[in-house]
Amino acid sequence: MQNISINLKQNEMNFSKKNHEHKNNNKKVVSKKVKLTTTIMVMAFVSLTAMSCKDGKKEESKDTMHSEMNHDESMDHDNMSASNDKMDSNAQNSDAKQVLADYMVLKDALVATEKDEAAKAGKKLESTLKGFDVSSYTAEEQKELKDIIADAIEHAEHIGQSEMDHQREHFKTLSKDIIDMVAITGTDNTLYQQFCPMYDKGSAWLSMNEDIKNPYYGSKMLTCGKVQKEIN
Template sequence: MKKVSVTTAIMVMTFVSLSAMSCKDSKKEHSVDAMHSEMNHDEVMNHDNLNTPNDVVDNNVQTSDAKQVMADYMTLKEALVATNKEDAAKAGKKLESSLKSFDVSKYTAEQQKELKDIIADAIEHAEHIGKSEMDHQREHFKTLSKDIIDMVAITGTENTLYQQFCPMYDGGSAWLSMSKDIKNPYYGSKMMSCGKVQKEIN
């Protein structure tokens, strides 16, 4: 009888001991899982933070706003090449509208500040182009082009652009084109091929 109760006692103790160990392992696994889950969460959080305005933005991915501004700028340039005041005015107004709706929030804090300054200046020149005579349109286009070149340095471009330069107009004036061929927006047909490619922007 005594033997049976000793055996029973040993079995009970073994069972309790095994249960305790099993419970510990389970807790350990749970804490490892929790830690792993937390690490994953942190990784996700850090990944999300890459998209915040205070981090570096990939300039190779041009935003749709930047694409629209560039498309409107090119339409304006073509109108000036053709010496078409009405088309240039329309393009100037369209560009003004695109600039006003440009969302800078996707860029870093420093880039946002620069873009806001560039856009404010560009809007003013686009507005003047929308209501001026051809000579004044071309004057404003010179400064507007500088603004757009500065903007592209921040936003990047998906298409190859050519920064072109006319040494004759107003002490030298630059503009952007999607073609290597020189079509001068400052003189139109008077001096269509006056200028050179200064640099290629990719």
């Protein structure tokens, strides 16, 4: 569109020059102008139609790409589930391990009241959760895990986009999701389930350290809370 209007301006300028030079040729200029206007109208209309068509096509190609990707993913899943069966079933799933690692980065950012760091960690956690392969679990566990993951993805996503107080609100529910996830996946490292009775009628979180560092209030009430449970 910009190009068109720039061209227009140039054409206009050319015209006004010509106007001065050939005052006698007024008729010719007028007819030229009509032609120009018609051309512009046609061009604008054609380019708009073309644009709208292109948009439609883009969507189509996106869709096909999507289905191809899904296809690839499902193939990967098949391969992985085959290899997982051979693995030691006691070992914590590597995806679950990564989720916990990302969660801890997020928790530490909230303890430090670092909004941007927390947002970054939220986005990282979101992408890890999206890639979580649950195929090594029993059907019932899979159902539960999928539910937990779907919920956790939403909270992680919001943490990636929000202000500190919202991040903490979402972190509360996210923590519940992760605690429930660990109940299914188990953990290689010892985890401490800690609890702050003050934040939103009482809120829990997970930590690798026994010492309390409160992610809901940060430096305002850093050591407020207690260890509720040790998870091995």
